[in-house]
Amino acid sequence: MATNTPVSDEHAHPGEHPHDHGDDHYHEHKPGHTDTGHGHSHAQIDPELFASEKGIRVLKASLVILGLTAAFEAVVVWIGGSAGLLADMLHNFADMFTAVPLWIAFALARRQGNRRFTYGYNRAEDVAGVIILLVVAGTAAIAAYESYQKMISGAVPIHLGWGILAGVVGFLGNERVAQYRIRVGKEIGSAALVAYGQHGRIVGLTSLAAVAGLVGVWLGFPLADPLAGFVITLAILGIVWDVGRSILGRLMDAIEPETVDQIEQITAGVPGVEQFHNVRARWVGHQVYIELHINVDPGLTVAQGHQIAEEVRHQLLHQIPRLTNVLVHVDPCDHDGRDYHAITQHHFVKEKSESRRPCA
Numbered sequence: 001m002a003t004n005t006p007v008s009d010e011h012a013h014p015g016e017h018p019h020d021h022g023d024d025h026y027h028e029h030k031p032g033h034t035d036t037g038h039g040h041s042h043a044q045i046d047p048e049l050f051a052s053e054k055g056i057r058v059l060k061a062s063l064v065i066l067g068l069t070a071a072f073e074a075v076v077v078w079i080g081g082s083a084g085l086l087a088d089m090l091h092n093f094a095d096m097f098t099a100v101p102l103w104i105a106f107a108l109a110r111r112q113g114n115r116r117f118t119y120g121y122n123r124a125e126d127v128a129g130v131i132i133l134l135v136v137a138g139t140a141a142i143a144a145y146e147s148y149q150k151m152i153s154g155a156v157p158i159h160l161g162w163g164i165l166a167g168v169v170g171f172l173g174n175e176r177v178a179q180y181r182i183r184v185g186k187e188i189g190s191a192a193l194v195a196y197g198q199h200g201r202i203v204g205l206t207s208l209a210a211v212a213g214l215v216g217v218w219l220g221f222p223l224a225d226p227l228a229g230f231v232i233t234l235a236i237l238g239i240v241w242d243v244g245r246s247i248l249g250r251l252m253d254a255i256e257p258e259t260v261d262q263i264e265q266i267t268a269g270v271p272g273v274e275q276f277h278n279v280r281a282r283w284v285g286h287q288v289y290i291e292l293h294i295n296v297d298p299g300l301t302v303a304q305g306h307q308i309a310e311e312v313r314h315q316l317l318h319q320i321p322r323l324t325n326v327l328v329h330v331d332p333c334d335h336d337g338r339d340y341h342a343i344t345q346h347h348f349v350k351e352k353s354e355s356r357r358p359c360a
Contacts, residue, residue: 055106055193055286058184059099062177062200066096069173076166086146086229092170094139095203101128102192109285122285129192129247133240136199140236147229160218167211174204189322190286191250195243202239206232253282259320263290266315272296272308274333274359289325290316295359298332298340305330333359 070092077086105128113120181197184190209231216224259281267276275295282289294312296305309328316326332340339345 054184054188055190056103058181058193059103059106061180062099062196063096065173065177066092066099066200069170070096073166073170076162079162086143089170090139090142090146092174092203094135095174095200098132098135098196101131102196104128105192105285119284122287125190125192125285126247126250126283129195129243130251132192132196132199133244133247136236136243137240140233140240143229143236144233147226147233150229151223151226160214163214164211167207167214170207170210171204174200174207178204188286189283189288191246191283193286195246198243199239202235206235209235250283255281255283255288259288262320263292263316266319267292267294267312270294270308270312270315272300272304273312278329286322287324288320288322289327290320290323291327291329293329293331295331295333298335335359 070089073089073092077089102125105124108121108124111121178197178200181193181200183197185193185195185197209228213225213228213231216228260279263279263281264276267273267279273294274297277293277295279292280290292312294309296308300308309330312328313326317323334340
């Protein structure tokens, strides 16, 4: 017996949990949940639609601000020839255009699942994160090559004042956009958007590195400019390493261990749950999906077992941020020594003892 309904669906609690509580019975959800009361529409406005719209607004702002910043830097690079500023400009352009796959992913996430994509399109956000990583890595390679060319050619940038101004503008533009991305990314639970924001913050710091290189040239050290380009390249590679772990982790269904601890604590506290096992959780885009098994008294009716499972789901939906799908499978306890899974046991590798513990 299993029970599963997305948070945005209507669901009724049978038995001793009637819905005519009146207006004074409300639940306060963690971020990612909205509730209209206990008549149980857990989302008056679809939280997935709301999150996607907020993400798209961030990306629109990123395109405008970074487009203006990169265009200004491009003009100064063309007239001044700074390797450090060129590396920063390339990074800004790449940062701007990586908004496109993420924009597409947020738009896809608003589509309903179908018979081909039965789980919906939320995984597109994680794929967009990988595309962002590849683009960022490509900018590192270009920046390193251009810095090397400037170093061996001995070319010295000119119009240093304009170059320094462009670098400062690049820093301010990127920092503003980065703050916006990180704030909204955390609010809607989007690892890709948070990673995009962290990337933007480092891009801003690399703009200051370009400024430092130009100041070094102005002080009489011509190699400061290409060296700044190499410093920026290393910073970009650092972004790829740091952000890549989060993005690739989600593609591999990684979840924060403390979230699993919280799921287990909540489940253990529900009356009627004698044991639980096979707790699984994963991020899909900026949503959390959970699956688990609970053990109940085998003497209960189907309706009573379902009621306990619904209460587990109910508590999880209220207490786990950005949770939208919960699947609770109900197993009878083996007080009588009977193996209730014997009929399918030969299809699976024997479970570890810590995964299936005996009922109390």
